[in-house]
Amino acid sequence: MLRGPGPQLWMRSSSRGAKIGRAYPTAHHIDGRASGGRPLHFGLHPCHRPCLRAKAAQSGLAELPLPEGSLGLPVVGETLELITNGDTFGTSRRERYGDVYKTNILGAPTVMVYGEDAVRAVLAAEDRLVASDWPQVTSTLVGPDSLNLLTGPRHGAVKRALSDAFADRALRRHVPAIAELVQDYVTGWAAGPQPTAGFESCQLLSQAVFDRVVLGGAGSRDRAAQLQAVMSALQAGFNTPPVQLPFTAYGKAVAARQEFGQLVSQSIQRSRQHTAASATVSVSPSSAPAFDCAMSDVVAAAAAAAATGTALPDSLLVDNAAAAFFGNASTGPSLAKALQHLATNAAGPNGGATGGVMAALRQEQQDIVSRHGPAITAEALDEMSYGTAVARELLRITPAVPAVFRLALVDFELQGRRIPKGWRVWCHVGDSVTRYNKDQFQPERWLGSSGSSTSTTGTAGDSTAAAATTGGAAAAGAVAAGGCPMHAGGGGAARGAQPEYSLPFGSGVRTCLGRNLVMTELLVVLAVLARGYEWEAVNPAEQWGVVPSPAPKEGLRVRLHRRL
Numbered sequence: 302m303l304r305g306p307g308p309q310l311w312m313r314s315s316s317r318g319a320k321i322g323r324a325y326p327t328a329h330h331i332d333g334r335a336s337g338g339r340p341l342h343f344g345l346h347p348c349h350r351p352c353l354r355a356k357a358a359q360s361g362l363a364e365l366p367l368p369e370g371s372l373g374l375p376v377v378g379e380t381l382e383l384i385t386n387g388d389t390f391g392t393s394r395r396e397r398y399g400d401v402y403k404t405n406i407l408g409a410p411t412v413m414v415y416g417e418d419a420v421r422a423v424l425a426a427e428d429r430l431v432a433s434d435w436p437q438v439t440s441t442l443v444g445p446d447s448l449n450l451l452t453g454p455r456h457g458a459v460k461r462a463l464s465d466a467f468a469d470r471a472l473r474r475h476v477p478a479i480a481e482l483v484q485d486y487v488t489g490w491a492a493g494p495q496p497t498a499g500f501e502s503c504q505l506l507s508q509a510v511f512d513r514v515v516l517g518g519a520g521s522r523d524r525a526a527q528l529q530a531v532m533s534a535l536q537a538g539f540n541t542p543p544v545q546l547p548f549t550a551y552g553k554a555v556a557a558r559q560e561f562g563q564l565v566s567q568s569i570q571r572s573r574q575h576t577a578a579s580a581t582v583s584v585s586p587s588s589a590p591a592f593d594c595a596m597s598d599v600v601a602a603a604a605a606a607a608a609t610g611t612a613l614p615d616s617l618l619v620d621n622a623a624a625a626f627f628g629n630a631s632t633g634p635s636l637a638k639a640l641q642h643l644a645t646n647a648a649g650p651n652g653g654a655t656g657g658v659m660a661a662l663r664q665e666q667q668d669i670v671s672r673h674g675p676a677i678t679a680e681a682l683d684e685m686s687y688g689t690a691v692a693r694e695l696l697r698i699t700p701a702v703p704a705v706f707r708l709a710l711v712d713f714e715l716q717g718r719r720i721p722k723g724w725r726v727w728c729h730v731g732d733s734v735t736r737y738n739k740d741q742f743q744p745e746r747w748l749g750s751s752g753s754s755t756s757t758t759g760t761a762g763d764s765t766a767a768a769a770t771t772g773g774a775a776a777a778g779a780v781a782a783g784g785c786p787m788h789a790g791g792g793g794a795a796r797g798a799q800p801e802y803s804l805p806f807g808s809g810v811r812t813c814l815g816r817n818l819v820m821t822e823l824l825v826v827l828a829v830l831a832r833g834y835e836w837e838a839v840n841p842a843e844q845w846g847v848v849p850s851p852a853p854k855e856g857l858r859v860r861l862h863r864r865l
């Protein structure tokens with residue numbers, strides 16, 4: 302998964318209107334990619350089209366100044382400052398230079414981009430002005446045919462083929478299985494020695510759900526531990542010299558990738574056997590071995606694509622299962638934030654037992670149980686307006702993916718500045734990236750005036766839904782509900798402040814494939830915890846580090862037990 306280098310690199314200042322412009326008329330695209338002007342194949346946010354068109358008609362890009370900021374010393378740039386002053390590096394620069402500034406870190410000139418308009422505009426220019434920027438080892442450790450590395454129409458075709466398997470309507474049928482797994486794991490946490498290691502437990506749970514929903518496994522503890530070990534080895538492979546020997550971290554990462562590939566191949570085989578058995582006249586579908594998972598949907602989609610002349614070979618399916626597996630590495634940390642923030646925000650105003658986040662969640666669950674019965678179903682999740690707001694807030698605060706990385710394919714304009722071809726462009730997914738460990742957990746910011754979550758889809762965090770909720774109408778609702786203090790005119794903050802933005806799953810053609818799975822999983826976890834458990838954090842003030850990836854610094858120890 303994409304990650305930023307440090308928590309404090311993303312600091313807040315007022316957002317300016319974003320302007321992203323034309324490709325420099327004489328510029329050529331790097332890496333042999335197609336040149337500008339090609340229609341985007343997928344998901345360009347409509348509000349950015351006029352902006353792109355208007356800018357394309359202008360000239361004089363070469364005269365535009367570079368973004369403000371400093372490239373630092375020759376060769377090392379500002380890397381040493383980043384390492385020694387990581388806490389203030391981004392804050393101070395964003396305050397000094399605004400939402401778009403330049404620096405030179407980790408061996409490359411880099412433009413930092415903040416603010417919803419600017420971030421969306423850059424991400425909407427995928428394949429035309431910018432391209433996804435991954436280290437070379439991605440090809441080996443994820444796969445050359447993974448969505449991360451595919452570009453242009455091929456990326457669009459593969460993403461469309463995979464998307465149905467991860468769509469909300471497909472995931473609904475997995476809700477009972479996810480609920481069963483979550484209940485089983487949380488029961489185990491409560492029955493085990495206390496305090497329990499909350500972060501590790503959440504990582505294992507997220508692996509179990511991935512195993513069950515994506516690969517069609519049982520989600521057993523052994524299998525979750527195996528997947529987590531594979532993921533740890535893979536992640537280590539990104540942070541080490543690519544020397545492939547059996548005892549090097551990179552060599553172990555390559556071996557872990559092979560192990561994962563075998564698990565996926567088994568899943569593909571089982572899908573085909575199940576399909577063949579179901580199709581056999583003598584075997585009724587009900588007596589065929591049950592095998593129902595995202596991989597089986599993907600295998601079916603590949604067969605359908607083949608029939609129309611689009612080849613999706615097994616190696617591509619494996620590569621994209623690996624891409625999904627990497628994506629899923631951000632789910633455990635997001636579940637862990639539920640344990641932490643619900644523990645520390647359980648009480649209501651003045652420490653009272655009512656009015657807190659947990660009390661509101663429990664009340665919502667009581668109402669849902671009285672209407673739907675005790676089973677946690679897709680229909681029950683549909684009714685979790687407050688739970689959805691909590692989930693969105695968990696995704697907003699301390700984002701598991703603080704920034705997504707792009708490379709400028711050509712010179713282009715952003716907010717009146719020239720972004721040179723070949724520079725790195727880091728797009729920050731929310732204002733909250735500037736407030737790691739200093740932020741306020743306030744689910745109410747996502748509630749409309751009716752008290753329901755402003756998400757209309759139940760898949761909050763979808764970039765489109767996120768845009769809607771940070772827009773004017775939702776802001777008005779939030780104000781009416783006493784909601785987000787960051788919204789203009791809202792309760793606690795200065796009037797006229799720019800709205801908070803949160804794009805936890807990115808935006809544009811590369812929007813997260815697994816966002817519906819994440820939301821479903823978060824809602825199920827919230828329902829299970831609110832219905833049956835109480836817990837407290839051993840260190841309620843525990844901070845999160847972000848390097849090499851967001852994680853609580855002490856492992857988030859919690860004492861958790863069943864409610865009496």
Ligand code: HEM
Pocket residue numbers: 303433448449460515624625626627628629630631632635701702705706730804805806807808810811812813814815816818819
């Ligand atoms: C809390 C958990 C997660 C977060 C915060 C997250 C965030 C993101 C973000 C920000 C992107 C955009 C990357 C970019 O623009 O370059 C992305 C892409 C992606 N995510 Fe997730 N993700 C999560 C979980 C998942 C899960 C569970 C899966 C799969 C089951 C998944 C699969 C993917 C894939 C395949 C991509 C690449 C999409 C493309 O390039 O077209 N993610 N994710």
